[in-house]
Amino acid sequence: MEILKYKNKVVYEKYLLPISPQFKDIKFENKHLENFLKEKKIKLYSHQAEAINLIKDNKNVVITTPTASGKSYIYIFSILEKLVKNPYSTSIILFPLKALARDQYGKILDLINEIGLDATVEVYDGDTPKEKRRQIKQNPPNFLITTPDMLNVGILPYHTTWSSFFENLDFVVLDEIHSYRGIIGSHICNIIKRLKRITAFYKSKKPIFITNSATIHNPEKFASKLIGEKVVEVSKSGAGSPPKVIQIYQNMRTLEVADLIAENIIKDISTIVFVDSRKESELLSLRVKDTLIKKGREDLIDKVSPYRSGYTPEERREIEFKAITRNILALISTSALEMGIDIGDLECCILVGYPGTLAQLWQRFGRAGRRNKKAYNILIPKRNALDQYFVKNPEELFQRQMEEPIINPYNKHILRKHIPVMANELPIKLQELTEEEKEVARQLFKEKKIRFYNNKLYASKQQPFSIRSAGQSYKIVETVKNKIIGDISEDILLYEAHPGAIYLHNGEKFAVEHIDQKEKTIYVVKTSVSYITEPLKESFIDVIEIEDSKNLGSIELFKGKVNVKTSVLGYTLRDLERDEKLNEIFFSEEEILTREFETEGFWFAMPESWEKYIINANFRYNIRLLKSFLLEKDKETPGFFVYKDLAFENLRLFIEKEDFDYLEIALKAINPFLNKLSEKDRNRFNDIVKRIRERRKSFIGALHGVEHSLIGIYPLFAMNDRWDIGGISTNFSPDTNKPTIYIYDGYEGGVGYAEVGFYRLKEMMESVYKNISKCKCSGGCPSCIFSPKCGNSNDYLDKTASIFLSHKILKSLY
Numbered sequence: 001m002e003i004l005k006y007k008n009k010v011v012y013e014k015y016l017l018p019i020s021p022q023f024k025d026i027k028f029e030n031k032h033l034e035n036f037l038k039e040k041k042i043k044l045y046s047h048q049a050e051a052i053n054l055i056k057d058n059k060n061v062v063i064t065t066p067t068a069s070g071k072s073y074i075y076i077f078s079i080l081e082k083l084v085k086n087p088y089s090t091s092i093i094l095f096p097l098k099a100l101a102r103d104q105y106g107k108i109l110d111l112i113n114e115i116g117l118d119a120t121v122e123v124y125d126g127d128t129p130k131e132k133r134r135q136i137k138q139n140p141p142n143f144l145i146t147t148p149d150m151l152n153v154g155i156l157p158y159h160t161t162w163s164s165f166f167e168n169l170d171f172v173v174l175d176e177i178h179s180y181r182g183i184i185g186s187h188i189c190n191i192i193k194r195l196k197r198i199t200a201f202y203k204s205k206k207p208i209f210i211t212n213s214a215t216i217h218n219p220e221k222f223a224s225k226l227i228g229e230k231v232v233e234v235s236k237s238g239a240g241s242p243p244k245v246i247q248i249y250q251n252m253r254t255l256e257v258a259d260l261i262a263e264n265i266i267k268d269i270s271t272i273v274f275v276d277s278r279k280e281s282e283l284l285s286l287r288v289k290d291t292l293i294k295k296g297r298e299d300l301i302d303k304v305s306p307y308r309s310g311y312t313p314e315e316r317r318e319i320e321f322k323a324i325t326r327n328i329l330a331l332i333s334t335s336a337l338e339m340g341i342d343i344g345d346l347e348c349c350i351l352v353g354y355p356g357t358l359a360q361l362w363q364r365f366g367r368a369g370r371r372n373k374k375a376y377n378i379l380i381p382k383r384n385a386l387d388q389y390f391v392k393n394p395e396e397l398f399q400r401q402m403e404e405p406i407i408n409p410y411n412k413h414i415l416r417k418h419i420p421v422m423a424n425e426l427p428i429k430l431q432e433l434t435e436e437e438k439e440v441a442r443q444l445f446k447e448k449k450i451r452f453y454n455n456k457l458y459a460s461k462q463q464p465f466s467i468r469s470a471g472q473s474y475k476i477v478e479t480v481k482n483k484i485i486g487d488i489s490e491d492i493l494l495y496e497a498h499p500g501a502i503y504l505h506n507g508e509k510f511a512v513e514h515i516d517q518k519e520k521t522i523y524v525v526k527t528s529v530s531y532i533t534e535p536l537k538e539s540f541i542d543v544i545e546i547e548d549s550k551n552l553g554s555i556e557l558f559k560g561k562v563n564v565k566t567s568v569l570g571y572t573l574r575d576l577e578r579d580e581k582l583n584e585i586f587f588s589e590e591e592i593l594t595r596e597f598e599t600e601g602f603w604f605a606m607p608e609s610w611e612k613y614i615i616n617a618n619f620r621y622n623i624r625l626l627k628s629f630l631l632e633k634d635k636e637t638p639g640f641f642v643y644k645d646l647a648f649e650n651l652r653l654f655i656e657k658e659d660f661d662y663l664e665i666a667l668k669a670i671n672p673f674l675n676k677l678s679e680k681d682r683n684r685f686n687d688i689v690k691r692i693r694e695r696r697k698s699f700i701g702a703l704h705g706v707e708h709s710l711i712g713i714y715p716l717f718a719m720n721d722r723w724d725i726g727g728i729s730t731n732f733s734p735d736t737n738k739p740t741i742y743i744y745d746g747y748e749g750g751v752g753y754a755e756v757g758f759y760r761l762k763e764m765m766e767s768v769y770k771n772i773s774k775c776k777c778s779g780g781c782p783s784c785i786f787s788p789k790c791g792n793s794n795d796y797l798d799k800t801a802s803i804f805l806s807h808k809i810l811k812s813l814y
């Protein structure tokens with residue numbers, strides 16, 4: 001098999017050698033299981049045997065072997081084995097998404113039936129009918145499949161009706177724990193704590209935790225933080241892998257991607273493609289069909305299918321079955337379902353866009369690999385800093401340290417929600433609480449939200465809350481159909497769903513019409529305008545408390561509590577196709593939206609003298625750039641540059657006297673020459689001249705550029721998403737009396753993202769410097785210093801000054 005198409009777009013290629021599988025025998029007391037494995041000639045991989053033995057030994061485990069290495073067998077077999085001793089043994093299996101839980105239900109049930117056991121499996125989620133719920137509680141299944149959301153609102157607070165379930169609880173399985181980062185992960189820590197209190201109440205023996213994760217940095221540390229107990233790591237996979245080719249394609253247009261997929265179908269190469277949205281998956285599938293028709297292969301158009309959220313479990317399993325039997329050869333999948341897909345081994349995996357973390361990239365790439373057959377893994381990066389970072393530094397796909405999920409179980413706003421629920425579930429003895437929890441409990445007591453007597457905390461029944469956000473959420477209602485299409489957390493509402501905004505949902509555009517603050521509802525209508533909106537913001541930051549500080553060279557670093565006040569003053573309309581600013585709309589005084597919150601931040605200050613240094617270095621550099629540009633063009637097209645001497649003489653005078661009049665004369669002399677340049681060269685020329693004209697602003701432009709770039713590459717270190725952090729830069733901060741860059745957590749109370757910068761600024765600045773200096777653009781672009789969430793619509797940015805500043809910071813950190 002060879003993928004030859006678009007060879008010219010391949011900017012990087014690497015071969016990975018095959019690895020042979022390792023097996024290990026293991027004896028089960030469960031005879032049904034033992035016979036089943038013998039009959040089916042299933043040999044267990046070494047990591048499966050290792051994990052099962054650890055679990056038998058009552059150890060909590062975290063398993064991080066690759067996709068399709070049979071991780072689910074580990075917990076299923078462990079649970080079945082336990083049934084020999086106690087047929088009433090129960091387990092909770094938690095999946096991060098409802099759809100995933102429903103999927104796994106069928107799969108576990110099938111396996112149990114095949115083995116010939118009468119173990120019971122049930123799903124308990126929002127769709128489980130009332131009568132069924134009652135049955136499940138009365139007659140608990142061996143496998144209870146649910147989500148953390150349901151555990152939080154529907155199971156733990158009603159534990160008294162689940163008593164026989166908790167009395168027999170032996171295992172708690174958490175799948176895909178790498179997705180439990182940030183807010184949701186911080187909530188889950190608290191949910192697990194609540195679960196453990198309840199189990200301790202019903203049962204003398206603690207349940208064993210079996211956790212699975214994609215490859216992350218230090219999984220043992222993360223898993224034990226999540227469940228609050230010691231965990232043993234199983235990461236050496238026995239599954240083996242076929243030879244693999246990893247490729248990065250650059251500048252692929254959608255039609256070319258469609259063509260690549262169509263060619264794969266024609267060549268009988270099974271392919272999975274990952275895209276960002278439901279709409280993208282539908283559109284790309286249509287384009288592949290069109291391409292097949294154009295190639296005269298109408299017979300193959302049923303071989304491509306979208307694979308997205310919104311299908312029933314039956315529909316999904318039908319698609320999966322068609323994929324396994326090669327009746328579908330190309331699946332265009334959204335990320336929402338990536339974890340549950342069961343489609344066997346494929347030959348090619350294409351990622352349209354970097355998935356945000358290396359953990360997810362390798363998890364997706366793991367989908368491709370048929371025994372002894374070469375597998376193709378293709379990354380097609382988009383135009384943003386993070387995606388382009390790997391185009392500029394492809395080896396880092398293999399060499400970079402994996403990300404570490406970040407959680408903060410002690411976020412006060414999260415604790416405030418759990419402590420009253422916890423007190424309602426079972427009265428809390430004071431000694432159960434940590435110092436942070438006690439402080440929150442004291443506050444709750446003052447507010448009369450909890451009661452205290454007999455050295456215990458009590459609370460009445462609490463309102464349910466979402467674990468998907470820290471703040472409250474708003475419903476989004478489509479007015480024409482009067483249908484709820486989703487919800488949005490109040491943390492990002494003012495940026496993405498302010499009046500006049502184009503709200504993007506599942507790849508479709510909705511115009512925001514009205515916000516009802518009282519009903520917490522946003523009314524939208526579907527629209528097909530060609531533009532998107534970007535908020536125009538103004539942010540202020542105040543340091544409330546410095547928790548730690550240090551000096552590295554001439555850089556001073558701080559971390560601590562900050563207060564952030566952001567106002568949305570209006571918005572920009574931007575044409576998507578041409579990437580052009582169309583208009584700016586400002587709100588009236590009363591319409592301005594403001595959000596103020598306390599969070600965690602890190603900031604670093606640099607010497608005042610750097611302002612002058614950067615301005616001068618950048619100025620001299622751009623003059624040199626201008627001169628060599630003119631000389632180079634003059635050489636390419638001799639004779640065209642009529643007023644060359646005049647231009648150079650005035651440039652010389654401009655530098656000597658620093659009088660901008662001379663620059664204007666020089667530019668006039670260059671003018672006739674400009675018309676002969678290509679558009680690209682003319683833009684380059686204009687970028688250089690702009691930087692020279694705005695030399696005084698270049699330090700601000702550098703601080704702003706470094707701030708954007710730092711935020712752009714931040715997920716490489718903190719595994720965060722775009723909205724998780726914010727930044728502010730200033731050439732004079734009243735906190736430090738110096739030029740300062742601030743990075744802060746985007747959530748009330750903080751999750752722990754910002755402090756990563758306090759500890760890893762040096763590595764981060766290395767990436768920032770590489771990212772900007774290796775970028776081939778002339779005046780900044782989305783791959784280096786432009787940010788999609790800039791509150792100043794990417795004005796006041798200076799690319800060359802950003803290179804000087806990031807280099808200066810980096811040198812100072814060594």
Ligand SMILES: [Zn+2]
Nearest residue numbers: 775777781784
């Ligand atoms: Zn660039």
Ligand SMILES: [Zn+2]
Nearest residue numbers: 790791792794
């Ligand atoms: Zn900005």
